Amino acid sequence: MNRREIVEALIFSGSGALPVRDILKALPETGEEELEGLVDELNKLYLETGRSFRIERAAAGYLFVTREEFTPYLRALHTPARLTMAALEALAVIAYKGPCSKGTIDSIRGVDSASSLKSLLKHQLIDIKGGKPLTYYTTAKFLEVFGLDSLADLPDLKQFEEVFREESGAGAGGDA
16 A cells, blocks of 8 residues: 555545644654655645545644635535624634633623624634633634644734734725
């Protein structure tokens, strides 16, 4: 058996992003750099043969994803999870602030976040750690959904400040 096909079978067997450490455990003679090369080979093969999917890195692992051009067909079959702006705000606070309490989330947002937190829990984008007070944290599914390897891959908040500053300047008589 070829290592490339073994890697493919391992990733295919995962129910989400299969952690790199698990793949390397199954193939102890393979290093992380070689694994990355094998995944690149598989993706090249998928592209050359017109496959509808590829392998992406997310949540410190690898998973199969459908290529973007197939999205309209998938939407016809599957209803994507919809999050309100309030839920996205709460999720952003949790992602950027790190594990935090509902009180912290509410104070940053300036409103009660109970329904947003329930929605995020339902979609498995966050989870709760026990203790007093309870703390909310992002899950591996959050990383998978947003295509992140870790929270360190989140965009820098300063980038958003620059974009908003540019947009507000343009909207107030800037470039027309």
